Amino acid sequence: MPRHAAVIVAAGTGERFGGSLPKQYRPLAGSSVLRRSVEAFRASGRFGDIVVVIRDEHRALYDATASDLGLPDPVIGGATRQDSVRAALEWLASHAPDGVLVHDAARPLVDQDTIARVLDALETAEAAIAAVPVVDTIKRAEGGIASGTVDRSGLWQAQTPQGFRFATLLAAHRAAAGESLTDDAAVAERQGIAVRIVEGHVDNFKITTEADLTRAERLLGGADIRTGTGFDVHRLVPGDGVILCGVHIPHPFKLDGHSDADVGLHALTDALLGAIGAGDIGQHFPPSDERWRGADSAAFLAHAASLVRARGTILNVDVTLMCERPKIGPNRAAMVARVAEILQLDPERVSVKATTTERLGFTGREEGIAAQASASVRIER
Numbered sequence: 001m002p003r004h005a006a007v008i009v010a011a012g013t014g015e016r017f018g019g020s021l022p023k024q025y026r027p028l029a030g031s032s033v034l035r036r037s038v039e040a041f042r043a044s045g046r047f048g049d050i051v052v053v054i055r056d057e058h059r060a061l062y063d064a065t066a067s068d069l070g071l072p073d074p075v076i077g078g079a080t081r082q083d084s085v086r087a088a089l090e091w092l093a094s095h096a097p098d099g100v101l102v103h104d105a106a107r108p109l110v111d112q113d114t115i116a117r118v119l120d121a122l123e124t125a126e127a128a129i130a131a132v133p134v135v136d137t138i139k140r141a142e143g144g145i146a147s148g149t150v151d152r153s154g155l156w157q158a159q160t161p162q163g164f165r166f167a168t169l170l171a172a173h174r175a176a177a178g179e180s181l182t183d184d185a186a187v188a189e190r191q192g193i194a195v196r197i198v199e200g201h202v203d204n205f206k207i208t209t210e211a212d213l214t215r216a217e218r219l220l221g222g223a224d225i226r227t228g229t230g231f232d233v234h235r236l237v238p239g240d241g242v243i244l245c246g247v248h249i250p251h252p253f254k255l256d257g258h259s260d261a262d263v264g265l266h267a268l269t270d271a272l273l274g275a276i277g278a279g280d281i282g283q284h285f286p287p288s289d290e291r292w293r294g295a296d297s298a299a300f301l302a303h304a305a306s307l308v309r310a311r312g313t314i315l316n317v318d319v320t321l322m323c324e325r326p327k328i329g330p331n332r333a334a335m336v337a338r339v340a341e342i343l344q345l346d347p348e349r350v351s352v353k354a355t356t357t358e359r360l361g362f363t364g365r366e367e368g369i370a371a372q373a374s375a376s377v378r379i380e381r
């Protein structure tokens with residue numbers, strides 16, 4: 001039985017993707033791009049060594065996503081993909097596997113059939129790569145103007161994995177050091193090695209831009225979206241106005257409470273905390289703490305928002321205020337604007353609604369005001 005190794009190259013900078021978190025460490029459907037690629041090769045059960053190649057400065061990111069996978073220490077890659085693959089092959093040289101499959105970490109949707117086809121082809125071929133036929137009409141263009149149509153017959157889009165007899169690929173990479181070749185098949189072709197093409201899969205695309213990640217997320221059944229709800233009540237006592245969703249509204253009563261008693265922002269704070277399982281407002285801002293006496297509830301909401309942002313993105317929030325008076329309608333736009341400002345959200349993602357309770361219950365008797373809220377967040381870290 002031949003012994004095969006897998007090399008997962010993840011030492012790129014993801015320049016075309018951009019952003020502060022490199023694309024291979026971006027969350028993807030509850031996992032990460034890199035972890036999904038590695039797990040596809042683990043799940044195949046046909047590999048001895050699985051070697052991941054990373055950038056030195058990504059060590060903490062790698063540990064956070066893959067340290068529990070039981071892999072050997074990652075190999076440190078080079079300036080180009082070619083350099084990174086060669087570094088992994090040199091590391092593997094002392095293990096002398098019969099064959100090696102090289103795979104882009106940036107292709108997290110690789111399927112088991114594609115991996116198996118490349119491996120099976122290696123039984124009779126010295127080199128085999130996954131690829132899909134070019135299906136679109138291909139244009140050559142200069143200055144944005146088409147200057148010709150390329151005959152697409154016989155054209156393929158190379159994917160990974162790309163498989164080789166180990167000794168063949170190591171020798172080819174050593175010979176090609178310093179050149180500028182974008183895949184391992186090109187390195188092998190340079191040495192006159194016949195590279196067999198086997199069927200890849202259209203979904204085994206490379207994550208190059210944000211749009212690719214969104215497409216991958218969609219194919220995997222959606223992002224990690226969570227929702228939280230909040231509910232709060234404050235008593236009305238004689239006063240000169242209420243603060244609701246950050247807006248002061250003149251009124252012959254005020255809301256009674258330790259802080260400014262903004263029932264709308266309190267419900268919303270709890271909704272955000274609930275969405276990430278971070279307890280409730282009372283845990284974060286105990287009424288026994290003098291610091292919060294008369295406090296502007298915007299500080300509570302901003303704190304909850306920062307906890308969510310440490311893990312992901314706030315998608316939308318929705319607050320319903322329950323009272324007979326004051327009338328919310330004339331103040332709604334100002335409330336939406338203030339909540340959006342505190343949450344640093346587009347106002348289009350903020351909703352404030354109101355209802356009476358048909359003069360029923362404590363809100364109907366104007367003894368107090370109640371609020372309920374919900375928040376949706378996308379977890380990314």
Ligand SMILES: Nc1ccn([C@@H]2O[C@H](COP(=O)(O)OP(=O)(O)OP(=O)(O)O)[C@@H](O)[C@H]2O)c(=O)n1
Nearest residue numbers: 009010011012013014015016079080081105106
């Ligand atoms: N010096 C490099 C460059 C790329 N790669 C890896 O090779 C694969 C294919 O490269 P690509 O997707 O083009 O990644 P980047 O080089 O990161 O992207 P860009 O070209 O946009 O900077 C990726 O898994 C990438 O991490 C690598 O290991 N070492």
Ligand SMILES: C[C@](O)(CO)[C@H](O)COP(=O)(O)O
Nearest residue numbers: 081104158159160182183206
């Ligand atoms: C290896 C590869 O993914 C096959 O399509 C591709 O060649 C990588 O090229 P890039 O220039 O790094 O995008």
